[in-house]
Amino acid sequence: xxxxxxxxxxxxxxxxxxxxxxxxxxxxxxxxxxxxxxxxxxxxxxxxxxxxxxxxxxxxxxxxxxxxxxxxxxxxxxxxxxxxxxxxxxxxxxxxxxxxxxxxxxxxxxxxxxxxxxxxxxxxxxxxxxxxxxxxxxxxxxxxxxxxxxxxxxxxxxxxxxxxxxxxxxxxxxxxxxxxxxxxx
Amino acid sequence: xxxxxxxxxxxxxxxxxxxxxxxxxxxxxxxxxxxxxxxxxxxxxxxxxxxxxxxxxxxxxxxxxxxxxxxxxxxxxxxxxxxxxxxxxxxxxxxxxxxxxxxxxxxxxxxxxxxxxxxxxxxxxxxxxxxxxxxxxxxxxxxxxxxxxxxxxxxxxxxxxxxxxxxxxxxxxxxxxxxxxxxxxxxxxxxxxxxxxxxxxxxxxxxxxxxxxxxxxxxxxxxxxxxxxxxxxxxxxxxxxxxxxxxxxxxxxxxxxxxxxxxxxxxxxxxxxxxxxxxxxxxxxxxxxxxxxxxxxxxxxxxxxxxxxxxxxxxxxxxxxxxxxxxxxxxxxxxxxxxxxxxxxxxxxxxxxxxxxxxxxxxxxxxxxxxxxxxxxxxxxxxxxxxxxxxxxxxxxxxxxxxxxxxxxxxxxxxxxxxxxxxxxxxxxxxxxxxxxxxxxxxxxxxxxxxxxxxxxxxxxxxxxxxxxxxxxxxxxxxxxxxxxxxx
Numbered sequence: 001x002x003x004x005x006x007x008x009x010x011x012x013x014x015x016x017x018x019x020x021x022x023x024x025x026x027x028x029x030x031x032x033x034x035x036x037x038x039x040x041x042x043x044x045x046x047x048x049x050x051x052x053x054x055x056x057x058x059x060x061x062x063x064x065x066x067x068x069x070x071x072x073x074x075x076x077x078x079x080x081x082x083x084x085x086x087x088x089x090x091x092x093x094x095x096x097x098x099x100x101x102x103x104x105x106x107x108x109x110x111x112x113x114x115x116x117x118x119x120x121x122x123x124x125x126x127x128x129x130x131x132x133x134x135x136x137x138x139x140x141x142x143x144x145x146x147x148x149x150x151x152x153x154x155x156x157x158x159x160x161x162x163x164x165x166x167x168x169x170x171x172x173x174x175x176x177x178x179x180x181x182x183x184x185x
Numbered sequence: 186x187x188x189x190x191x192x193x194x195x196x197x198x199x200x201x202x203x204x205x206x207x208x209x210x211x212x213x214x215x216x217x218x219x220x221x222x223x224x225x226x227x228x229x230x231x232x233x234x235x236x237x238x239x240x241x242x243x244x245x246x247x248x249x250x251x252x253x254x255x256x257x258x259x260x261x262x263x264x265x266x267x268x269x270x271x272x273x274x275x276x277x278x279x280x281x282x283x284x285x286x287x288x289x290x291x292x293x294x295x296x297x298x299x300x301x302x303x304x305x306x307x308x309x310x311x312x313x314x315x316x317x318x319x320x321x322x323x324x325x326x327x328x329x330x331x332x333x334x335x336x337x338x339x340x341x342x343x344x345x346x347x348x349x350x351x352x353x354x355x356x357x358x359x360x361x362x363x364x365x366x367x368x369x370x371x372x373x374x375x376x377x378x379x380x381x382x383x384x385x386x387x388x389x390x391x392x393x394x395x396x397x398x399x400x401x402x403x404x405x406x407x408x409x410x411x412x413x414x415x416x417x418x419x420x421x422x423x424x425x426x427x428x429x430x431x432x433x434x435x436x437x438x439x440x441x442x443x444x445x446x447x448x449x450x451x452x453x454x455x456x457x458x459x460x461x462x463x464x465x466x467x468x469x470x471x472x473x474x475x476x477x478x479x480x481x482x483x484x485x486x487x488x489x490x491x492x493x494x495x496x497x498x499x500x501x502x503x504x505x506x507x508x509x510x511x512x513x514x515x516x517x518x519x520x521x522x523x524x525x526x527x528x529x530x531x532x533x534x535x536x537x538x539x540x541x542x543x544x545x546x547x548x549x550x551x552x553x554x555x556x557x558x559x560x561x562x563x564x565x566x567x568x569x570x571x572x573x574x575x576x577x578x579x580x581x582x583x584x585x586x587x588x589x590x591x592x593x594x595x596x597x598x599x600x601x602x603x604x605x606x607x608x609x610x611x612x613x614x615x616x617x618x619x620x621x622x623x624x625x626x627x628x629x630x631x632x633x634x635x636x637x638x639x640x641x642x643x644x645x646x647x648x649x650x651x652x653x654x655x656x657x658x659x660x661x662x663x664x665x666x667x668x669x670x671x672x673x
Contacts (some may be wrong), residue, residue, distance in 0.1 A: 007259045015344055015358050015373060018252040019392045023239065032247045036254060043255045047262045114237045128199070132238050137203040138196055150192075153201060156537065157192035160230070 003150055006050035009059075017060050021067050024133035028071035028126075038074055042067040064134035065144050068126075115161050124159030127152055188220055189213060194529045198227030199234075211509070228512050248375045248391075249342075335366035335397035335407045336387075341378030342370045366397045366407060372414065382407060384422035390415040393448075400428050408435075411448050412472060420481070434471030434487035442481025444500075447474045477505040487574070497574055497581040509573040 021042060026035035034054045045066050046053075053062055117125060123145070130144065138152040145152070189197075189210055196202050197210045209322055214224045214283040320570070346356035346369040356369060364370055364380060372389040380387045382397070384406065389395065393414020400408040408428035409418070420427045420438050429436040438444060449472050476483065482501045487508075500506045574581045 007262060009258055011259050012356070012358065014252060014255045014391050016371065018255060019373075020377065022248045022251045026247075027238065036247070036251045037224060039251045040254050040258050044258055044262060047259060102329055110233070110237055113233055117234065117237060127201075128234065128238060131199055132235050135200075138201040139203050141201070153190075153192040153196040156199065156201065157195040160227075160234075164230075 010046055010050065012060055013046075013063060014043055016176055017063060020133050020135075021063060023048050024064065024129060025071055026135065027129055028068075029074055034074060038067065038070045045070070060093050061134060061136055061140055064130065064136065068130065068144055070133075073171075112167055113163075116166050118174050119166075120159050120163060121155075129166045188217065191223065194220060194223045195227050198224055199231045252373075264631040332578065334363045336364040336380050336382040338362045339379045339381050340388075341372060341376050342374035343378055343380075345369070345441060346371075364397060366399065369394055369396050369412070382409075384420065384425050385409075385427050386419040386421055388417045398430070411446060413448050415448070416446045417443070422576070424647055434473060434485055436473075436476060437484040437486065439481045441485065442483060443482075444480040444483055445475075445477045445479070446473045449474050473508045475505060475507045476500060478502050485574070497579075504577045507575045576643050 018039065022035055022039050025038040025042070026032060029035055029038060042063060046063055049066075053059065117128075120128075126145070127141050130141050134140075136144070138149040141147070142149045142152045147155070193202065193210060194214070197207065197214070203212060214220045261524055272623050343361060343364065344358040345361045345365060347359055348356055349367045354483065358371065359372075360373075368624070372391050372393045375391055378389045379391070382391075387395075389529065393416060394412040395414070395416070396410045396412070397407040398410050400406045406427075407423065408430055410430040418427065418429060418438060420440055420442050426440055427438045427442075429438065429446065431446075436444075436446070476485070478500050480502055485498050485500060485506055
């Protein structure tokens, strides 16, 4: 395939998928500047190897595979840079309404989950990121990570079990105001 | 009962399980209460994990800047231009922008169309009033000659496909403030996009994909086909309803209603063909995931066979409808016409439908040939796609899996569903409803149905028995597992 064809095709793919790819790189690398560089490097490599892309393959997944490798290389070359975000302070004055309490509880839960996700083993977190950003399934991820499908699933499952334990309750549940017990959302 | 491993349930909820294992696990989960509970918890959990992972990385204009940098790099690498690009109005174009805004106020759209040389000359594309009566802030809009404007962007940024026929994966895109009808629109920025139609206000999250299509039910009005992404719709016209189409079914919103829509972000464009010719499946269109009605009410009508659950199709204010698509079996269509002379035609058809598997069907076809005299026999088995629909937790199923057998004067149509009415048969000129309750009795009364009924299996489910084509599917699977060498 000619360079021109590759450029046009990749430009279209960039318009369609840059958001998810950027999000993935940003998530992996922690900084906008690094994500920006990684995204450019991804498309440069894609351009270089465009001729090797099997046209029956999902181009999005192919791009995510490249982005994944780029991020791994960047991460290896430097200590991983991720800042745990602080609990949001100030903002709106707390309201006594149940809706406001629910919202605050939800925000706190999100912060806790985020914190625990950052502490999750890197491999498990990578799998989740490839799933949510790259829309990849265990087969795709296994091929990318050099794992078996079963080990992909077991890795995620164990990490999530540990996450649930650390949060002291099942995710997807929120405290019941009256009883302090939990209920399914 | 053999339960799936816990890690498989987790993987299922997290969307990690590919087809066909996914469908098999979903079916198990549907009928197994303990696994269902574990699955539901994991599903709720993954929604939060997903929100955390995806939510924190959408960073302002950074994505847009990154895209610009990538396109510049690609341009350098391949000496090509941004596809249909016309944004980034140069300083010299600023005056043009102001002039165009003035002209717009006078009822004329001036737009810029990307040219190979990067020139962006103004082109008049439509006279008359602007949709919704508001003003378009910027003339950096593109329009496509020959395409009418169906709406306009009031906030945010969209790209529109320049070719109405193009698949989103192959289309050339251009930025636009005008939304033409019949082309894909992509909310390409990092912020939500707000749009105005004649009778509705829409907003889409970034990376959504939708299209305005003429609404066949209301001439002169557009329906919105949402391919992926989350959206909010407000029907502002107090007299006219609004149709929203998804890969799973239509939503008819009553005048004045407001509702949210969540469509599967994993929708695969390449497999999308045309609504009506396409059926929901894991690959082809499990687009609608959820809709929540804030005000008014909406009607949900799944595609496929008629929907016989009116209490499920209406989603009232405050209610949430969730859709899960499950493909239980993949089935093929086989048609045979009477007389042994037709055998070769049938064989050819089998060869076409199942390349390389002709031999596997020879015994069955020989049996059919013997049965066929002057009668016509059609076995039509489509994909058995089941939509599992819940409205505020109450579950319903809708299936477009249909089995039809016509043999002489006997015509049987079976719909594979958990609904009480399983199908209908025309037996000796009389229509007979096929229900689980009269299933065995019918087989006794009508020997001609016996063979067909024997290929089906019955399963006890809450609220009755469920008929399925499992046995046929199993037979097909076992055939597929047998290699031609083994058969010989």
